[in-house]
Amino acid sequence: MIQPAPRVPPGVPRPRVVDVFLRYLVAEEARVVFGIPGGLLHPFFEAVEASQDLRLIVTKHEQGAAFMADGYARATGRISVCGGTSGPGATNLLTGVACAFADGVPMVVVTGQAASHALGKGAAQETNREDMDIVAMFRPVTKYSTMVTSAASVPHHLRRALRQALTGRPGPVHLNMPVDLWEMELDGEDWFDPDTYRPRTTTFDRLAVKQAVEFLMHAEHPVILAGAGLRFSGATGPLLSLAEMLPARVATTPRGKGVFPEDHPLSMGVLGFAGHDDAREVVLGPETDVLLTVGASLNETTTFNWSPQIRPSKALLQLDIDADRIGRNYPVDVALVGDAQAILVELAYHMHRSLGGREPRSRWSVAEPLSRGHERHDRPELRTSDRAPVTPQRWRADLQEVLPDNAIVFSDIGGHMLFNINHLIIGGRQSFLLNLGFGSMGHGTVAPVGAALGSTKRPIFAIIGDACFTMNGLELLTAVEYDTPVIWVVENNNMHGITWHGSQLVGSRRPLDSVRYRRPLDVAGMARAMGLAAWTVDRPGQIQSVIREALSLAGPSVVEVRPDVTIPPPIGERAQSIAGFIRR
Amino acid sequence: MSAECTVIPLRSDESEGVSVDRFGPPDPHINLRIVWGLGRWVAEQRGAEVLARVAAAADISPDQLDGRNHWVSYDRLEAFLAECRALMASDDEFEDACIYRMSEAYGPFRFALWAVTPRLMYKQAVRTMHMVSSICTVELVAEGANFMRVKYVPDRPESYLMSLSRFAQTSAIPTLWGLPKAQLTVHSRDDWGRSEYEVKWRVKLNWLPPLAGATLGAIVTAVVYFGLLPSGPVAWALLPVLGAAVGHIMDLHRTNRLNRNYGESQNEALQELASAAVEAQREILELGRRQVQWTHLVEEQLAERTAGLTDMIESLGRQQEDRQDRLRGMSHDLRSPLQIITSAVDMLHARGDSEQERAECIGELEGAVTSMRVHLDQLMGVVVADARMVRHTPQKVDVAALTTALRQRLKAFVFDQAVRTSVFSTREAPDHIMVDRLVLDRVLDNLLTNAAKYTERGSILVEVGGTPGYLTIKVSDTGRGIEREKMEAIFVPEGSDVKGRAPRSFGLGLSIVLRLMGEIGGRLEVMSRVGRGTTFWAHFPVKPTEAPVVASRSGEGAYAELLERVVTIRRPTP
Structure with missing residues (x-):
């Protein structure tokens, strides 16, 4: 129902921009805001923290905030919200927003900006369109990107952004807000019900x-x-x-x-x-x-x-x-x-x-029946191998036995991803989430925290590699602070495995030894230092009891798997296409 | 019992304190296909009329002895066994009759038996016992290459004849391979029917491959070491033949392995089919239980309502007396202001010249009119209450679980029919609704069973979705369809054409659905085309409506009003 903006009677407090902004977010079923507060976005975060309907999650890096917002939206099917203050707080969000854009994930990205009267004068962390144009930076990775220039136009831009985010192919939208706008009062609420500004896109030929x-x-x-x-x-x-x-x-x-x-x-x-x-x-x-x-x-x-x-x-x-x-x-x-x-x-x-x-x-x-059992996978003999260290195929087959039948499984990017795609069987009530559109390392490490905050009834797993863990692993601190029950299974081969194995298939076929770590990485030790429960597995048949224990703890935990590093992932045609690109 | 069966004295410690009065109503717990052979024996050795008489005495139909799945109560099977035994001279003859034409009972499967072994067959028999009886358990106590020891425990007492029939069929299994009967030793059996017994069979030695290999080896040895073959073209011709023979034997081995795998996979498929049949049977029994539960609820509420109506009639009688008293009082009360009005008018006529006197008369007139108005309002005050308040108990129903239940139910309802089923939910479906579960089940059972009854071929599709404020369940079938002119009549009790009804249908279901949907504030839509099928939409409010929705009149008028309010008939698209 359309309600024209009523004039507020004298003596009645007029709504502020930030109040209307949050009301729209709540009406669209957003419940969590991820970000790192900063001066030029302070009024927004202050209002979120005070809100009864929204929860503020402060992350360790804005990239983590964007990844978590992405994970939240993927797991719940609802729009998510992330925010970063002006300058680097905004640019740090870019990779996460690009992941959401590539995979069609609905997200509202709010960034701070210098006060409108100070634009162009060299205000601290100013990113206006004449200099470092933050709106232009976000434009290629969002469906809508704009700086709002007046308080009265905030509802209009927000509705337009939400409409873009949630209709057609979903995707992220960006609103850059000068800091002085938030506390400004509006003459009327200018409220539209969500059904009245977002058409249903269920038509077909x-x-x-x-x-x-x-x-x-x-x-x-x-x-x-x-x-x-x-x-x-x-x-x-x-x-x-x-x-x-x-x-x-x-x-x-x-x-x-x-x-x-x-x-x-x-x-x-x-x-x-x-x-x-x-x-x-x-x-x-x-x-x-x-x-x-x-x-x-x-x-x-x-x-x-x-x-x-x-x-x-x-x-x-x-x-x-x-x-x-x-x-x-x-x-x-x-x-x-x-x-x-x-x-x-x-x-x-x-x-x-x-x-x-x-x-x-x-x-x-x-017709001839499809392969079932171990035969349907790459190198099936390694799924039942008892050799130590455990093969990547075998520990995944073991994990399958204890994976809850309604689990959400995230994968990150790397050699472990290839094993995950080939060797995990995802059943009817399980989900497998992978940001392969943009393919950012670290997404699968951090997004599960957002998913756990949104989808509280389903167990969340993240099967990642050590390189992804080192890239964004400090966000596990966020998981500990908010006690989000995610189980990270970190396959630690002490190198960028896919690059090392792939390097022997492209170019001069000489292995790129630089990607192997110079010192061994103790993932479980790092996890314990951050406050998570942690275990190390390197033998077949070990992981089942560890996972059961982790599930019973119902808190964030890490299982470090140290597999046989000589076994290459099923790279297949990817190596050939890279080889083809290089030759050209 | 036959000579191969040795009976050892009873072990009865588990039978103490068990009541035999557990029969209760005759639930179907045992599958008649286990006595197919016995039925054939009676028909062929004594005649079809005797079989019909024996079956009738046991309250089963001779058609149910066709070797297909027909579930009956234990009582009836026991009665059938007793009737058959009475035709025979001895227990030995009874046992032979129980295994009469046994291999034919396995149907086409008997051609694949050579890919399995008696041991595998015995193990399968233990694992698939639930295909023939749902109130017993069989436990494998020990097994070896040529023996198996089993503990059998029925949930209810069973007769000596039942045990005899089972022992006879169990010991006859190796005969399917042309082997002698197994030796069956009964270690214990009590009056309840619990028994522990062991079967031992002869293992068939497959001597052909070793003999063929040895012969071939001897030939090759002779050729190579003793130079028995002349050189030249004969040697050149013979060696390839030998090689071909070796290849043929290797191919036979490969074929045998493949066929064994095939046999095992067929076993698994049969087991899955059996599980599906058992699951379907359970759903049908659940449907029966829900029907009984509904009937009990209706009976209870009817009794309550009858008592309530009696009280109401007495109360109405008292109210009627009160009303009559009040009416008499009001009549007197009304006469007073009327008298005042009459007097005031007379005064106005007689002495209306003075302003003051006119004002006084008008004042009295106004007072009298007001008093009359009050009395008339009281007279016209009517309490509108319909005694037919329907009591429902809304509870939270999870829609995802409901979708899963509908999928299972529909599969069960069309089991053994050449009808495909599809049940899915859409994102518009609410997560849960508040509704009386019995009402919901009653309506959905009716729609699904109707779809199953009237669809002989094709498919039934169920979509669980929603519109704002409602859970919408769409049931679409490719059945016979409903003529346009009869679309309203199907909602009226006994309004549907008798000829058009499915067997065992009394034409009451949809009238009940209509009334229930009206009571909970739901709606129905229907669209149909003869020869193409029918689609029903049932819209259930997500939250219970504020006030009960009831019919204001009784009889045909009530249904007409309900029909108009609750049902929308859609025209099919061209």
Whole structure:
């Protein structure tokens, strides 16, 4: 309901900009603000701390604040908020915001600015548009970036920012606020209910749906490739129903791992980077006649450097909320632009009606069954190996036995990520979160803290590498301060493993020894010093009891795994493409 | 018992303090397919009429002895066994009848038996006991390459004949491989039917591969070391033949291994199917339990309401007497101001010239009018209360759990039908709603069972979503559909066409759904096309409505009003 700004009667306190600002955030279901207070953003943080509806989490670095806000939004599906004061407080947020932008995570980024009357005069940490233009710095990594220049326009810009953040493909938005604006009073509240400034983006082309259903109904070997875009749409249920109805075999992108339960009989696992052979052989093979991609951009990491074999024999159907991604890398036969849930529900319903009493034509039920058990993974013999130190494959197989069936698992970037993609089986109620869009190291280390603050009923795990731990590991102090129950499993090979192993596959193939640490790293010791419970594991069969103990503690804890460092991760085509880039 | 079965005296320490009165209502706990052979024996050796008579005496249908899954109570099976035994001369003959045509009872699976062993079969029999009985437990006590010792404990007493039937079939399993019967030794059996017994079978020695290998080895040795073969073309021809023979034997071994794997995987698939059947059976039993629970609740509330109505009638009678007294009083009260008005008017006519006197008369007129107005308001005051207040007990229901339950229920309802099911939720669904759980289950059970009853082929899709303030559950089927002109009639008690109803349907379900939805402030939508199927939307308020929603009239008028208020009939899109 639209309420025109009422004139405030005399004698009644007028709302301040900061009060209206927070009211909008709360109305959009934001509950936590991450950041580091500073002078030029002090009024905002002061109001958040005093608010009954919001919680302020002070991090150790603004990059950590942005990563945590990102993790919070990914785990809860709600918009998150992070803030940094002017100058370096703002620029420190950039990497985290870029991660959110690359993966379509809704976030409000608030940065401080010198007072409006002091702009251009060389105020401390001033980042105005004539000099170090902070708005321009954020523009490429946000959906909306602006400096608000008057108190009266704050609600307008905030609504516009929220609309951008939450409609279409979600993403981060940036508001740079001169410090003097916050305490200014407004003549009226200028309040719009969220439903009145944000359109629902659940429209779709019914004709395109019917065309897609025609192809799917008549396909003998239909395949669905599900991407991370499904997560924010809440479309995992309709996807499962559609896949079972056809039936269609399903693969996910590396970033979309887990959006389709990998323990389901129709799951082929991951296609692409560190993926599974079944997915590769079926999707790239001659049998697949119709391929439906959902929320997948068909980028390098999924398509084996844009292999032409991805195109199926009869039809490629691409479903994405962002029209700009349709046909970006492959020509499509049917484009389905819109919200994944709305369209998948419609596809399922239309399929159900169109089939009527007939059986679908899919012949997957009589095809050769998919690999199951250890055979579906890379180097399966190492998953049952008893050798010491423990192999990366074996400890992950052990971890699987005790991973709670509703766990949220974060992965960071590095060699451990490749093992995580290939060797972890993510079931129906579990989630796997990986910022592969931007691929920033440290995200998977810190984002789980934000997730734990938002999703309090699900156990949170972070399976990371030592290099990521050293990059952003001090944010574990934040976890201790706020007692967030995250279990970090740090695979410590004392080097940048993916770079060291990969260096032997590209260029001169000489190993880049500089990436190996000069002194051994004691991750568990560092964790204990920060106040976390910590254990060290280096033998097969050890990690199960440690994880059980960590879960029972219900607090932040670290499990350092010291694996056999000679075993390379499943780098595969990534090395080839890097080699190709270098040659060019 | 046969000569191979040796009975050792009872061990009865566990039978003390156990009541035999645990039969209760005849719940279906045992699968009739275990007596398929016995039924065939009676039909073929004594005739179909005798089988029909024996089955009728046990209160089962001869059609239920077709070797498929038919669950009946223990009483009926015991009665059937007793009737069959009465036709035979001895226990030995009874045992032979129990294993009559036994291999055929396994259907196509008997062709895959050569990929498994008797030991594997016995172990499977222990693991899949729940396929034939849901009120017993079987525990594997010890096992070896050619024996197995088992402890069997039924939840209720079972007869000697039941045990005899089981022992006969258990000892006959090796005959499926052409081996002699196993030796079955009963170590203990008490009156309850608890027993501990051991089966020992002969292990089949597969002598062919070693013999073939030895022969081939001898030939190769002779050729190589003793030069028995002449050189030249004969040697050149014979060696490849030998090589081919070796390859063929290796291929046979590979095939045997593959087929053994196939057999094991088929076993697993059968076990999964059996588990699904048991799960479906449980859901059906749960549905029955919810129906009974609902009936009890209705009966209790009916009794309460009857008592309440009696009190209300007495109260109304007293109120009526009060009203009559008050009316008489009011009649007197009204006459007073009327008399004043009459007098004042007469005065105005008689002495209305003086300003003061006119004012006094008008004052009295106004007073009288006010008094009359008060009395009339009292007369017109009516307490509006409808005695038909429906009592509901809203509780918090988790929607994710509800979605999972609906998925399981729907699968059970269409078990053994060629109907696909799909149940999923959307992000618009609320996390939970406050609703009377019995009402919710009643409405959903009705919609799902209707969809299952009227859909012979195709699929049923259930979407759990929401609109602001409501949980919306959409049930869509590809069933026979409803004619447009009958769409309203299906909501009226017995309003649906008798011919169009599914068997065992009394045409009452949707009328109850309509009334319940009206009482909780819910809504229904329906869309249908003959030959294409039907879709129902049930909208449940997330929070209970402020005031109960009741029909203001009774009978057909009440349903018409409810229909208009609660139901929307959608026109199907072309």
